[in-house]
Structure formats: structure tokens, C-alpha cells
Amino acid sequence: MNLVDEEDKIYDPRDTTLTFVDSPDDLDPLPSEEDDSLRAQMSCGHAVTLESLTGWCRSLLDQGNYVFKCPALKDGERCNAIWPYREVRRLAALTAEEIEYFEENIARLAAMEFCDFKACPGCKTFLERKDLTNLCVQCTVCTSDKKVAFQFCWQCFKPWKGRGPRSDRCDNEGCINQDLELLRTCKTTILSQVQGVGPCPSIRACPTCGQKTEHDTTGCKNVICTRCQVEFCFVCLKRTRVCLQTSSHFNPCSEGIAPRQTSIPVWHRK
Ligand SMILES: [Zn+2]
Ligand SMILES: [Zn+2]
Ligand SMILES: [Zn+2]
Numbered sequence: 001m002n003l004v005d006e007e008d009k010i011y012d013p014r015d016t017t018l019t020f021v022d023s024p025d026d027l028d029p030l031p032s033e034e035d036d037s038l039r040a041q042m043s044c045g046h047a048v049t050l051e052s053l054t055g056w057c058r059s060l061l062d063q064g065n066y067v068f069k070c071p072a073l074k075d076g077e078r079c080n081a082i083w084p085y086r087e088v089r090r091l092a093a094l095t096a097e098e099i100e101y102f103e104e105n106i107a108r109l110a111a112m113e114f115c116d117f118k119a120c121p122g123c124k125t126f127l128e129r130k131d132l133t134n135l136c137v138q139c140t141v142c143t144s145d146k147k148v149a150f151q152f153c154w155q156c157f158k159p160w161k162g163r164g165p166r167s168d169r170c171d172n173e174g175c176i177n178q179d180l181e182l183l184r185t186c187k188t189t190i191l192s193q194v195q196g197v198g199p200c201p202s203i204r205a206c207p208t209c210g211q212k213t214e215h216d217t218t219g220c221k222n223v224i225c226t227r228c229q230v231e232f233c234f235v236c237l238k239r240t241r242v243c244l245q246t247s248s249h250f251n252p253c254s255e256g257i258a259p260r261q262t263s264i265p266v267w268h269r270k
């Protein structure tokens with residue numbers, strides 16, 4: 001995909017949320033004399049320009065790294081401070097196209113790395129669940145020990161009961177998804193700075209990966225998921241980019257408030 005020319009981006013010198021510094025760009029080992037672009041200070045204290053920060057983080061992403069670490073040298077060693085994506089996005093002033101590119105790639109890379117490990121209730125061996133849509137898991141250790149297939153429920157840890165595969169529960173009594181229960185029973189909340197939007201559930205499951213997410217009720221209606229880093233609208237549950245096509249940050253969504261979720265989105269590894 002083509003990204004817009006970074007030359008188009010400039011810092012607003014009046015932006016009081018950024019700290020501008022006079023020190024040279026720490027990401028550029030050979031800063032040119034005539035380069036007078038503004039430098040902003042990252043949380044680790046190092047100075048960056050829009051171009052150097054965008055370029056460095058994009059090169060990390062293109063090499064399969066979605067954790068953004070500061071490459072600046074400090075006493076001959078790399079700083080390696082981790083910059084949250086939220087910070088990179090703000091200080092690199094990512095454009096809409098860049099945000100889409102970053103978030104799609106971060107989510108894809110994080111999903112590949114995400115592993116679902118739990119201990120088998122029979123033998124306590126740690127197992128990885130490969131199919132995130134199926135709660136019925138077979139332990140290979142127990143199965144070869146006992147010479148019969150041992151399947152248990154990833155949710156209630158009892159021996160599997162009923163038909164499978166299944167993603168919501170097994171037939172054992174009391175097998176419930178705690179997250180779903182939370183989504184069903186959580187209080188409602190008001191996003192005080194969003195005009196004209198009534199109460200909405202205080203807990204949402206991230207539409208991309210299913211992570212439980214809350215809104216701190218300040219600022220715009222969008223939140224960034226802490227697990228997959230994809231930003232979504234807390235009100236209508238669409239990706240921010242999609243919601244903003246027919247709405248704006250502090251106004252109601254075109255399709256109103258999404259009802260309480262009754263299933264948890266499953267993170268698909270692409
Ligand atoms: Zn640093
Ligand atoms: Zn086992
Ligand atoms: Zn169960």
C-alpha cells in the first residue's frame with residue numbers, strides 16, 4: 001500500500017501536548033546541518049522528528065516487530081525504551097492511511113504471537129489451544145497415558161461433556177464464560193464528553209480480539225485495545241476508521257449504541 005509522503009506532515013509548534021527540544025534528532029546518526037525540522041521529546045527523553053520516528057517505527061513493523069523500541073544510543077548502548085503505540089501514533093502524527101497500515105500490521109503480528117496456554121486438569125502439563133473457537137481440548141499426554149482420548153473443557157476444566165467442537169460452553173453444569181457474564185451484567189456508563197449518546201455498557205469485548213475493554217469516560221468515544229492495539233468505537237463497536245466515515249469523534253454514531261454483546265469475538269490469526 002502507498003503511504004502518503006511524510007514531507008506533508010509537520011508538527012504544530014503551538015501543540016502544548018508535545019515537548020519540543022533543541023537537541024539533535026537522536027534517531028538520525030548524521031543529522032544534516034540545514035535540517036531545521038522540529039524535534040519532539042519521546043517519553044524516554046530522546047528527540048525525534050516526524051520523519052525519523054515514522055520511518056523507524058515503520059521499518060520495525062516491516063521487519064515483523066510491533067513493539068516499538070527506542071534505538072537511540074545512550075553511553076554507547078541502545079536506549080531500548082518501549083514506546084507505546086499510542087505515543088508513536090501521536091508523536092509521529094500518523095495520517096489516517098498510516099494508522100490503518102500500522103494497526104492492521106500490529107494486530108496481525110500480535111495475533112501470530114498470541115498463544116493460549118493452560119494446564120491440563122489431568123496431568124498439569126501446559127497445553128496450547130490452537131483452535132481458539134473450540135473449548136474442547138484433547139490432552140495428548142493424558143491420552144497416551146490412559147490409552148483413551150482425554151478431552152477436557154478449556155473453560156470449566158472438567159472432562160468434556162456434550163457435543164463438540166463448541167466455542168461457548170460444554171454441557172457440564174455451571175460452565176459459563178465469565179467474560180460473557182460480565183458483558184451481560186456490567187453497569188452502564190456515560191461518555192461525558194461525547195454529545196448526545198446515552199448510557200452504554202461499561203465493558204465491551206474488543207471486536208478484533210475479544211479482550212475486555214473499558215472506557216475511562218473521558219475524551220472521544222474511541223479506545224485502543226491493550227492486546228491487539230486496534231482502535232475501535234466504544235459506542236457502535238466498529239473500527240474507528242469505519243465509524244468515522246459517518247460520524248465524528250465526539251458525536252453519536254450513525255447506527256447508534258451497539259447493544260450488549262452476547263458473544264466474544266474470536267481473534268483470527270491471519
Ligand atoms: Zn530513548
Ligand atoms: Zn493431561
Ligand atoms: Zn465446560
Ligand SMILES: [Zn+2]
Nearest residue numbers: 206209225228
Ligand atoms: Zn483487541
Ligand SMILES: [Zn+2]
Nearest residue numbers: 233236243253
Ligand atoms: Zn461509533
